[in-house]
Amino acid sequence: xxxxxxxxxxxxxxxxxxxxxxxxxxxxxxxxxxxxxxxxxxxxxxxxxxxxxxxxxxxxxxxxxxxxxxxxxxxxxxxxxxxxxxxxxxxxxxxxxxxxxxxxxxxxxxxxxxxxxxxxxxxxxxxxxxxxxxxxxxxxxx
Numbered sequence: 845x846x847x848x849x850x851x852x853x854x855x856x857x858x859x860x861x862x863x864x865x866x867x868x869x870x871x872x873x874x875x876x877x878x879x880x881x882x883x884x885x886x887x888x889x890x891x892x893x894x895x896x897x898x899x900x901x902x903x904x905x906x907x908x909x910x911x912x913x914x915x916x917x918x919x920x921x922x923x924x925x926x927x928x929x930x931x932x933x934x935x936x937x938x939x940x941x942x943x944x945x946x947x948x949x950x951x952x953x954x955x956x957x958x959x960x961x962x963x964x965x966x967x968x969x970x971x972x973x974x975x976x977x978x979x980x981x982x983x984x985x986x
Contacts, residue, residue: 862926868924872923872924883917886909927986936965939964943957
């Protein structure tokens with residue numbers, strides 16, 4: 845009896861986080877394109893500012909806009925299904941976040957870390973579907 849009571853909340857959480865079929869947000873494609881455009885522009889200005897030694901205080905708006913637009917893109921993916929987190933495309937974004945977070949600790953190497961994050965973002969966005977949708981958890985494309 846107790847196992848049945850525990851199974852119900854677990855199934856509810858699973859349906860909430862990993863719905864089948866995945867949820868569809870109206871206008872998700874348009875929202876994604878808009879957020880991605882803002883994200884690329886903001887990150888480009890942030891990276892360029894570091895490349896040309898612009899004072900950090902002047903780069904804060906671009907940092908905040910990069911964070912906000914990136915968070916919006918992640919939220920769109922997670923709304924559909926949290927399986928994104930263990931697919932190739934999600935893992936690439938998480939790796940990118942690790943590189944960007946490392947800037948706080950390795951400030952002198954910030955340009956190389958940001959460039960590496962740009963490369964991961966570009967590769968992750970353009971790699972074939974067999975890698976983008978490959979699940980590290982299931983060991984197959986899902």
